Amino acid sequence: MKIAIAQMNPKVGDIAANAARIEAFARRAQAMGAELTVFPELALTGYPPLDLLEKKDFIDDNLRALKRLAGLKLATALAVGYVDRNPAGGKPLHNCIALLDGGKIAAKRAKSLLPTYDIFDEARYFEPAAENKPVKFRGATIGLTVCEDIWAETALLPSRLLYRNNPVKTMGRAKASVVINISASPFYRGKGQKRRAILAGLAKKLKAHVVYANQAGANDELIFDGNSFALSPAGKITARAAAFAQDLVLVDTAAPARPPAQPPHDETGEVRAALTLGIRDYFHKMGFKKAVLGLSGGIDSAVVAALAADALGPENVTGVLMPSEYTSRQSGDDALRTAANLRIATRTIPIKPIYDSFLGQLGDAARGGTVDLTMQNLQSRSRGSILMALANTNGWLALTTGNKSEIAVGYCTLYGDTAGAIAPIADLFKTEVYRLAAHFNRGGEVIPQAVIDRPPTAELKPGQKDQDDLPPYADLDEIVRLYMEENRTPSAIVRRGFKKDLVLAILRRVEANEYKRKQLPIGLKVTEKSFGYGRKMPIVKALGYIR
Numbered sequence: 214m215k216i217a218i219a220q221m222n223p224k225v226g227d228i229a230a231n232a233a234r235i236e237a238f239a240r241r242a243q244a245m246g247a248e249l250t251v252f253p254e255l256a257l258t259g260y261p262p263l264d265l266l267e268k269k270d271f272i273d274d275n276l277r278a279l280k281r282l283a284g285l286k287l288a289t290a291l292a293v294g295y296v297d298r299n300p301a302g303g304k305p306l307h308n309c310i311a312l313l314d315g316g317k318i319a320a321k322r323a324k325s326l327l328p329t330y331d332i333f334d335e336a337r338y339f340e341p342a343a344e345n346k347p348v349k350f351r352g353a354t355i356g357l358t359v360c361e362d363i364w365a366e367t368a369l370l371p372s373r374l375l376y377r378n379n380p381v382k383t384m385g386r387a388k389a390s391v392v393i394n395i396s397a398s399p400f401y402r403g404k405g406q407k408r409r410a411i412l413a414g415l416a417k418k419l420k421a422h423v424v425y426a427n428q429a430g431a432n433d434e435l436i437f438d439g440n441s442f443a444l445s446p447a448g449k450i451t452a453r454a455a456a457f458a459q460d461l462v463l464v465d466t467a468a469p470a471r472p473p474a475q476p477p478h479d480e481t482g483e484v485r486a487a488l489t490l491g492i493r494d495y496f497h498k499m500g501f502k503k504a505v506l507g508l509s510g511g512i513d514s515a516v517v518a519a520l521a522a523d524a525l526g527p528e529n530v531t532g533v534l535m536p537s538e539y540t541s542r543q544s545g546d547d548a549l550r551t552a553a554n555l556r557i558a559t560r561t562i563p564i565k566p567i568y569d570s571f572l573g574q575l576g577d578a579a580r581g582g583t584v585d586l587t588m589q590n591l592q593s594r595s596r597g598s599i600l601m602a603l604a605n606t607n608g609w610l611a612l613t614t615g616n617k618s619e620i621a622v623g624y625c626t627l628y629g630d631t632a633g634a635i636a637p638i639a640d641l642f643k644t645e646v647y648r649l650a651a652h653f654n655r656g657g658e659v660i661p662q663a664v665i666d667r668p669p670t671a672e673l674k675p676g677q678k679d680q681d682d683l684p685p686y687a688d689l690d691e692i693v694r695l696y697m698e699e700n701r702t703p704s705a706i707v708r709r710g711f712k713k714d715l716v717l718a719i720l721r722r723v724e725a726n727e728y729k730r731k732q733l734p735i736g737l738k739v740t741e742k743s744f745g746y747g748r749k750m751p752i753v754k755a756l757g758y759i760r
Contacts, residue, residue: 214353214391214466217242217250217289220441220454222430224498225259226271232257232278235293236285238461243289245463248351253395253428254294254360255308260397260428261435262296266306266338272296283313290314290350292357292426294395297321303340310357310395312348320348324359325380332399332435332738332747345380347389356384356392356421363394363415363423385419391466392421397428400438400487401741402480405456408440413448420446422466429459431494434735434745436487445470457486481652484645484739485520488637491737492524495635496610505603506612507596507630508532508552508559510544511669513614515551515660516646517637519653521612527556533603534561535596537568539584539672543663550661560603564595571595584674592673593629601632610634613734618643618686620733620744621693622719623726624679631733639736640743642690643669684715692719698742703759720759728752 219238223231235252242250254260257275265271279295291313299307307323323342327335347356362380384392392415398408408425416423422445429439441454443464452464453473496502504521508514514532521530532552536545545561552559571591604611613633615625617640625631638646653659669679669686683689692711695701703720707713730744731752738745 214351215246215248215463216391216393216424216443216466217245217247217461217463218424218426218441218443218452218454219250219252220426220429220439220458220460220462221252221256222437222459222494223253223256223259223428225262225432226265227259228257228271228274228278231259232282235282235291239282239285239287239289239291241461242463243287245461247289247463249290249292249393251292251393251395251424251426252294253426254310254397255296256293256395256428257295259432260437261332261432266296272298272306279311279313279318283311283318284316285313286316290319292393292395294359294397297323299323299340301340304336304338306339307342308335308339308359310359310393312350312357314350319350320357322348322357322359324362325378326361326364328361331742332745342378344378345383347384347387353391354387354389356380356387356389358384358392358394360394360396360398363392364411381415381419384421389419389421392416392419392423394423394425396425397437399435399738400483402484402739404741405438405440405483406478409442409450412442413444413450416444416446417448422446422451422464424464427454429455429457431491431737432498433495434491434738434743436491436737436739438483438487450475456483457490481645481648484641485523485649485652487739488520488737489524492521492612492635492637496525499610501608501610503529503531503607503609504612505531505533505600505607505609506614506633507600508534508548509614509672510541510547510551510664511667512643512646512650512660512664513616513638514548515664516650516653517612517614518551518555518557519650519659520637522555522557528558530555530557531603531609532557532559533600534559535564535599536561537564537592537672539592539674539677541672543667544672547661547664547667551664554659554661562599564592564599567595567598568592589671589673590626590629593626593671595629597626597629597632604634612637613639615639615733616641616643616646617736617740617744618683618689618693620730620736621697621726622683622689622722623729624683625729625733627729627732631729633734636734636736639733640739640745642694643686644690684719688715689719692716693723696720696723697744697748698740700742717759721756724750724754724756724759727754
């Protein structure tokens with residue numbers, strides 16, 4: 214059987230445009246000789262639709278679009294993800310896959326396993342299917358499954374999850390020869406390798422071809438890497454779609470397997486591609502073209518500027534230098550050199566007049582020669598106000614430049630350096646920001662070496678360095694990573710060789726700064742556990758568990 218994988222990039226809520234894209238892909242697949250064309254999970258609505266699912270007109274529109282697609286009477290059948298109503302008891306909706314063939318909806322199956330961990334909350338909206346039986350299609354027995362349905366027996370899922378049925382076992386008992394899996398699986402670092410390994414094991418276990426169609430593109434903080442593929446019953450890849458882009462690939466299950474070349478694994482390159490896509494889709498899907506950011510001469514703003522230039526084109530990025538009396542000449546020179554390397558425009562707006570006005574109005578023009586925290590924050594807020602004013606005046610979106618290390622411990626200023634629409638590197642530790650800078654420089658200098666070599670500093674008071682207020686980033690990053698991404702206890706982290714006082718001090722800062730993170734712009738998710746909406750921690754809480 215010739216099966217096309219249509220790896221598309223839907224926009225959440227834009228049902229008409231998504232349906233038109235499905236039709237365009239289907240006609241291309243038909244021209245390639247595809248008997249079946251497979252689209253991602255919820256391709257009609259976009260993923261995740263969240264509380265749009267509570268709107269009656271939204272559900273009606275998606276059902277009308279599905280009916281229109283069914284009526285196209287194409288030579289290729291379609292397997293399309295959509296939302297259906299649940300006529301029985303329980304939640305009012307199902308997350309479904311429909312097989313469209315011969316001018317009608319030939320079959321439909323609902324998702325059985327509804328994830329409720331990390332960023333997922335599908336049980337809020339959908340009722341799980343009680344069973345999922347394969348269907349007969351052009352002489353073959355095929356399984357129609359949706360994303361989580363095929364992960365039930367795998368190490369990819371948290372072991373605590375319990376589901377009331379196992380579609381994989383049903384497919385095995387029915388001897389399905391082809392298992393179709395439509396997916397909207399968000400990217401995080403290393404996930405692609407896990408997927409391929411797990412589904413290869415599944416193909417061998419079922420002795421079946423597996424066709425995995427994943428969404429590409431980004432919606433809000435989630436990035437979908439595509440990387441769809443097909444597997445032979447021996448678990449060998451027989452087709453592979455592009456990473457981080459729309460694609461259409463064809464696999465013939467009757468032909469001898471000819472595995473495509475395996476691209477070399479480049480984890481930092483994957484993260485760069487993910488963040489570039491996340492920025493591009495956020496801007497374009499929101500209807501914006503141009504970005505503005507503060508260009509300080511530091512590593513974080515340099516990397517964010519480089520990502521934005523890649524995503525939007527350098528002609529659509531403006532870096533703003535906002536020097537204070539504490540800003541060194543080197544910082545200005547480094548910022549201008551970064552901008553020149555990236556070919557982005559710059560503006561220079563000194564903050565001293567605004568800052569002095571703030572202090573004068575507050576009666577704090579002199580504080581015995583010290584630059585206290587209030588005065589440091591006022592500088593940052595002066596800069597934030599300038600960036601937001603430029604964004605408002607010009608119809609731009611402001612990018613913030615904070616990293617995961619700073620966000621974790623609250624080393625940032627609300628309404629200052631946190632002001633903006635989206636935080637591209639909010640899920641990258643400082644040490645990872647340096648690795649990304651090195652990646653940009655693989656073909657020649659993009660991020661000036663002086664920016665990389667210089668000790669990080671906010672330059673909000675004389676002689677300031679980040680390490681005056683924070684432990685070395687290598688230690689800070691590993692402690693936060695173990696706590697956040699591996700859910701290690703303080704005592705377990707101490708056993709890794711860190712001093713107990715340091716571990717407790719960092720973790721208390723992490724938890725005490727939840728109130729700041731709740732007010733930050735969305736950050737693009739590239740790790741298994743980010744500070745986004747997948748982390749559900751109370752703001753007001755006792756910290757007795759950190760001991």
